[in-house]
Amino acid sequence: DAGVIQSPRHEVTEMGQEVTLRCKPISGHNSLFWYRQTMMRGLELLIYFNNNVPIDDSGMPEDRFSAKMPNASFSTLKIQPSEPRDSAVYFCASSSQRSSGNTIYFGEGSWLTVV
């Protein structure tokens, strides 16, 4: 079975540019999570959705960040405009309350560098 799929895997962009990260959750999962990981702050939850509806976006750092989930099989995390301090690994994860343990599964991450 395919896991959580993220794209791009690596992106280098210039400060001020728009960045869009994409995520395809595991088929049948109805919850989706966006995390960010940096050396200084570790793994932080940015936002999560349940049945395509944002449940908790308290981790979104500021208005430059936005996330959408237009359907059950796709989500985006957008940064506009990007800044060097946004450089991090961004992980998408998904889970299903219908499956045993409500376990959350992670993708391999999108490595973002803003120069």
Place this chain on the structure above:
Amino acid sequence: DAKTTQPTSMDCAEGRAANLPCNHSTISGNEYVYWYRQIHSQGPQYIIHGLKNNETNEMASLIITEDRKSSTLILPHATLRDTAVYYCIVRPGNTGTASKLTFGTGTRLQVTL
């Protein structure tokens, strides 16, 4: 979310059992204990979870104390590929609603020859 306490780092010889402790003294009755690990440059990987009974799967065993205030993850025969940061997290399980994972700093396990 209930907080967990883990040692910062541990070493283990290859082929020996790795026993990773975790304290979660404020765990609630509906919260499960989850273990994840993160190998360098990869996404967090689910290992195992449990509520109150000991659990075992192909990756590891989870021993939860009777009062549920602490647990131990056991990797029975550690290999070099088990070198990773291991996270112990408590979180509601089958609640029917979404619930998040809150990561701490974890235990950095180094498996050596």
